[in-house]
Amino acid sequence: MAVLKIENVSKIFQGGTTAVDDLSLEVSDGELVCLLGPSGSGKSTLLRMVGGFERPTQGKIFIDEADITDQWPERRPTAMVFQSHALWSHMNVFKNVAFGLRLRGLPAAEIRQNVEGVLEMVGLAGYGKRMIHQLSGGQQQRVALARSLVLEPKILLLDEPFASLDQHLRERLREEVRDIQQRLKITTLFVTHGQDEALSMADRIVVMRDGRTEQIGRPDAVYRKPLTPFVAGFIGTMNLVEGQVMRGAFTRAGIRVPLPVADGPATLAVRPEALDLIAAEPGQAQVHRITDFGTHGIVDLELSDGTRLKSMATQPNALRPGQGVDLVPRALTVYRESREIYRDVHD
Amino acid sequence: MAQAGSIVSPDEGNEKQPLGLLLVAIPVLLIVWLVIWPIISAVIDTLWRSDGHGHVGFDASSYVFFFTDTYSLNNLALTLWTTGICAALLLICCLPIALYLRFGRGRITGYVQTLAILPLFVPSIILAYAFIRVLGPNGFYDIVLHGLGLPKLRTPYLTPWGPVIGLVWDNIPLTVLILLSGLGSVKDQAVEAARDVGANRLQVLRHIIMPTISNSILVALSFAVLGIFSAFTLPYLLGPASPEMMGPFMQRTFDDVNDPVAAVTQAVISFAFCILFGLFYVRSVARNQGRQP
Amino acid sequence: MTAITATSQKAPISSLATIRTKADLAGITLAIILTLAVIVPLLVVALWAFSEVWRYPHLLPQQFGLRFWNQTLSRDDVWDALGLSLRLSTVVVAVAAVICLPASYAFSRMRFFGRDTLFLSFLAAHAFPKFGLLVTIAAIFLRLDLIGTFWGVALIQLVNILMFMIWIPVAAFQAIDKRMEEAARDVGAGPLRVFWSITLPQAAPTIIAALLLSFVTTFYETDGAWLIGAPEIRTTPVLMIGFINNEMVIQYGAVLSVLLWVPSAIALIFARRFIGGDAFARGFGG
Structure with missing residues (x-):
């Protein structure tokens, strides 16, 4: 029309x-x-x-x-x-x-x-x-x-x-x-x-x-x-972590994610549902709180420098507060100067 | 027209709009012609006068006469006295009423409020008539006193107290309304907090309520003073013939003595005495206006 | 008016609740004083209007009746004055509506040079001692030969209600959601049509109240009518002054008072329902 x-x-x-x-x-x-x-x-x-x-x-x-x-x-x-x-x-x-x-x-x-x-x-x-x-x-x-x-x-x-x-x-x-x-x-x-x-x-x-x-x-x-960290943060829940890429890996307070991008500052974006957790002691992060929504649970995590992240877990009861976990992003996007520079979508 | 009017947002005022000016022109011109110009011309006409030979020059003789004439000065003194007494009485009467209406929780607040506002709807001419029937010689209160075996009232009718009572009566509603609107900005929580830390009612009044409504009190007083200073009907009907208040004085000078220059001089002198209240009134209304565009 | 807002604001104050009986005492005292000061005088006037004989020191009239109603209503000067007052108020309010409503609309919806200053200029009529202002206007009217004429009095009354007739409608227009007008434009109404079908009906209650208020104010205005009009132009209040000053029969004044006061009180109480507290309080700078 x-x-x-x-x-x-x-x-x-x-x-x-x-x-x-x-x-x-x-x-x-x-x-x-x-x-x-x-x-x-x-x-x-x-x-x-x-x-x-x-x-x-x-x-x-x-x-x-x-x-x-x-x-x-x-x-x-x-x-x-x-x-x-x-x-x-x-x-x-x-x-x-x-x-x-x-x-x-x-x-x-x-x-x-x-x-x-x-x-x-x-x-x-x-x-x-x-x-x-x-x-x-x-x-x-x-x-x-x-x-x-x-x-x-x-x-x-x-x-x-x-x-x-x-x-x-x-x-x-x-x-x-x-x-x-x-x-x-x-x-x-x-x-x-x-x-x-x-x-x-x-x-x-x-x-x-x-x-x-x-x-x-x-x-x-x-x-x-x-396409930008703004959109990533505005739509849905998104973990946005700012850090440095050095020698082929993104680092921030104990986490290390290998990335094929040039060295420099970068923002890592991971959806809670794309962030898997593996129990580990001491682990990259600590479980801070677990909220059970019935169908799924949201796990609040804390890095060693106090940064908070969220992960969606189908079996939240397998975890308990204070426990250490390693982070495994299944899909992630990396931004530098508000532009996407790398995307890795497994599923 | 409202290509301008209704759709252009306020932010878009950069377009010049002669239409708006055109629409407000007549009322504004009326104000200029019948308020601003008379006042300017009053000052000019009483200070630059013809000397009788066609020569116009500075001449303050009408003012000199006013301020050397005992009768005029007595009238001015009576006016100032009446205005002062009325202002004080108004505050004494209206503050308790307003406080009660704001904080009182009794079932009769509605009744008190209606009564306090009612005089607003009674024209002063009817008020004057009622005054005479009630407080005049052999008036209703005399009848009641007689019935109780008490001596008659010394009637205020035709004494300086006549206009005072009438003017206070007439001005109660607006004063209460203005004070109430001021009390509206006293937060319940502020009062509660003050009482919580141990203030008694008088201390709450002095430290919490009064500072908040001081501006409203000044506005109410300005309004009352502007109305009372040159009141005409009530002083004319209820007050003494001599000395008289500025209102009747001006009217008599203008109509009966047929001396417009002297009457206008008296008017200018009234303006001068009230200018501060007028300015204060305009300023607070303008500020109020700015607050709620 | 403001009073209406005040009641609604009155939330329970727990800390004052304990002294409720005391507050009620204060209320009763105020109610009694106000009754004696406000109701009794008006009642006495009403009694006088319906009494045929009431001699001192009888508490109530010895004889009630409508004799003086007949007498008052058969006086030519009463009918002349009433007719004149009605004509004067109608003309003044009509003229005010014609010149003020478009101006109010312009003030509330348009931007133009000097808008705020011009808007505040209407305060000038109320920022000076009123009778002094009237005398200076009278001095101008003297030169224009307007003293003692209908139009002289009408002009004075017009200035008197100008602020009402601008400020109250402006508040009414401003209270209308602009989106309502935009929605009407959106479905195809031109600007004039929007004003006629949307803006005016929305503002109507307040505007009618302003008209009513102006009408009653003009009807009862005494100072200007006396100074500019008397004795040639005898409005009802001017006639009433005559009754008070020179009339031996007390009841004439009483009948006229009752006759005039009752309808105006009803009209004004009606008006009060429609005029928001803001519009009023703002006009008085409260």
Whole structure:
């Protein structure tokens, strides 16, 4: 249906803050792309520029090859779901959803039909007469979604739509939104700072930091092959150990990992689930604490200089606190100056 | 219009927007024409006056007259006395009410609050009428005293105490409201902590509460002083004919004596006496405004 | 207003709970004093309005009745004054709404040169002793021949409520989530449509309260009406001054007071529900 193209877009606010810095991105037809990053990384600003609520200082934005950079939000074929819902509290549910259609001058019968259809799609059939304050947070968010979908936008924009909901509801809505998005095959840009959300929903993830893209890729790629220590640390749990490579081996406080890289400072990244432990006395590290989650356990480890690491163990009860262990990374990545210089993936 | 208005974020104000200026122009011009300009022109007109031969020059004679005229000085003295007494009484009456409303836990706080705010909704003209019916000669309290076999009240009606009582009554709600809003920033935990380390209620008041609300007290006093100094209706209806407060004095000079220059001179002198309170009031409102944009 | 916020803030203070009985004593004392000072005078006025004979030293009127209501309501000057006051308040509030609401919107949503200073300039009307200010305005009106005219009085009242009519709506507009307006733009509404369909309805309760407050304030304003208007322009309060000063029949004033006070009190209590504590406290610098 629609392709969104962002070309070398920058946004510099009046105070001189650079929110988005020369960013390019293409979202293909029917794709759901997540903008993921910590607060202040520019992801919301980027979304608001696509929606027309901020104007880029530089660069262009295209929808299906049409330049919309200077178009007012009401003229753009985009629809936004706001974090705060931004529902109009003086209108009931039906009127909230119908407002955009009424502006288009559709006949009343058609409006009714469309609104009822979309309310049913978001699971709110029969709620039309309710006032906004009579709805729960989750229902309000569904209304906001319906209000956007009813206009059949080319691009759907979601700005941390689940941030104000509790964990349980968030997971349910996440699935529902993903289902609807796939059913309608609507091109979607989704902003979140929650990695779970990004990993579970996105076709592709854009990890942002300081207004730039740190990595763009499929969720599994971003998770398994983080290109920078920032991405490695931001997505999932990651042990990041800074140390020195000397004579073909990474060393830090008793650990030694042979690596085929040049000497110099380096950051070693190992996922807890890729870090195996072998009991050894005195061992490279000491078990500090064991947390049993039932299906698996997390073992907190301490190196001799106090550095803490985590390991995921399927048999946590085989270990006890204070015991010495040797570390065996099954997969690891090595970074130098924020660039990947070596990757070893066994499995 | 709101290409500017609704969608441009506040950070984006670098675009010049004459439309905004245009929209606020009329009210602002009204303020300039009917507040700023009259005040400037009052000072100019009373100091640079025509000498009768078409020659305009510096002439402070109206001020000299005011400050040498016993009657004018008596009026000024009465005004200062009334303002001072009212300010003191207001504080004495309103601080306990505000403290009770903030910290009291009895079931009658709601009632006390309603009563303390009620005068805000009673126009001063009705207040004046009620005052006369209640505290005037043979008024209601006289009836009650008579019924109890007690001597009659020495009525404050048409004495300097008449306006004092009326003005205090009139100003209680705003003073209570301002003090309450100041007390809102006294944290419960601060009070609890102080009591925890052994402070009694008076010490809590002196060391914890008063320092926190001193600014609110000053604002409340400024507001009261600005309102009371040149009050007209209540002193005019309840006060003595001579000496009189600045409000009725100015009105009489302007309307009855038909001497605008003298009346404006009196107004400028009132401004001068209140300027500090006015500045303080503006400053604290402006600061408040800055705090919550 | 602030008082409303104060009640909600009132969390239990355990350390003071022990002296609850004492606090209640203080409350009862305050309640009695305030009742004597606030309720009794108003009740006495109400009694007077419905009494036909009340001679000293009887505690209550000897004869109740509506005779003086009939007499008061058959006076032409009362109807003239009421009509004039209603006309004056309506005109002033309407003009204020037309010029102030767009200005409030501009203050709350737009950026322009000197915005903050201009916004604070409305304080000027309240930063000087009021009657002194009125006299200096009167001196200007004297040259413009506005003394004793309807529009002279109207202008004075307009200045009087200008700050209300700017500051309260500004607070109302600022309280509206900007995203609501953006969402409306997003579904295709132009800026004017957004203002009309979203912003104004959202701000309506507060704005109506401000209008009501301004209306009542103007209706009862005495100082300016007396100085600028009297004797040609006789608003209701000006008439009331006459009743107090020169009228032998006490009940006329009482009837007029009751007649005027009850609806205004209802209106104002209604208004108070809608105006947030902030809007008020800010106007008073608290």
